[in-house]
């Protein structure tokens with residue numbers, strides 16, 4: 001094992017048997033990827049792609065039919081490996097009648113921590129996730145965002161080196177999503193390695209170093225975000241005043257799209273144009289550019305391209 005290898009998922013597969021006739025559901029067919037120390041690694045894919053099943057195999061909740069998962073060089077079934085991992089499941093059920101402090105005491109007890117140590121860590125961790133004010137409030141009174149943050153505090157209780165977050169932004173508004181995103185970046189700054197499973201692709205693109213895109217139980221793409229995304233400019237998006245039909249004619253094939261919003265024109269130009277020359281042409285025609293934004297490929301574009309058969313029936 002190289003020293004900085006935290007997680008090594010090697011060709012895992014899992015088939016569930018459902019119903020009276022034990023019908024086969026191939027949740028994961030072949031998934032392999034590795035996570036290195038200090039990374040935020042994104043796991044993305046459409047609904048039913050096999051992400052949660054993969055996470056269950058990583059956290060030891062489900063045994064793979066084939067392949068293996070090694071954590072810090074050990075089989076993930078080893079207690080010593082599991083003790084170094086924290087886990088926030090999708091839609092965690094956090095005992096609503098317990099207060100935040102009591103919840104942490106409960107999980108602390110499971111980890112073998114003393115009451116005093118649980119309380120010490122609870123205050124520290126609930127503070128880190130912005131819940132200092134809610135230590136003695138029942139979880140049932142928490143907003144969704146607060147519940148997710150309490151879930152993250154729970155995942156950190158054993159001071160794990162590796163943290164698995166399954167849909168930590170699920171059901172959150174944009175502010176709640178940003179808080180979780182910032183928290184994940186902060187965890188990395190504190191030396192944690194993170195597996196971040198999310199449907200919020202712009203956030204995955206922003207905070208993850210590398211990503212695995214899973215579709216139909218297989219890894220379609222894996223790599224550094226900057227390597228997966230085509231760096232070339234696809235189009236320019238601009239807003240301008242004083243636009244005219246004559247200018248559209250002069251732009252010819254450089255123009256992709258134009259429509260007016262009041263007296264402001266919203267215009268898309270091809271990404272391979274000579275920008276300087278085009279801007280001069282626009283200025284000469286009497287239009288005034290108010291903003292110009294180059295558009296590059298986004299993770300969302302790669303996702304749609306690689307999963308565009310997602311609407312088909314599952315085999």
Ligand SMILES: Nc1ncnc2c1ncn2[C@@H]1O[C@H](COP(=O)(O)OP(=O)(O)OP(=O)(O)O)[C@@H](O)[C@H]1O
Nearest residue numbers: 016018025027045046047048049050051052053054
């Ligand atoms: N316990 C189970 N028993 C039977 N089938 C299951 C079970 N868990 C998952 N599946 C099926 O396995 C496939 C993959 O499910 P999984 O939950 O791993 O996908 P996912 O990528 O996490 O999806 P989502 O984004 O919707 O959470 C789906 O077809 C699902 O219905």
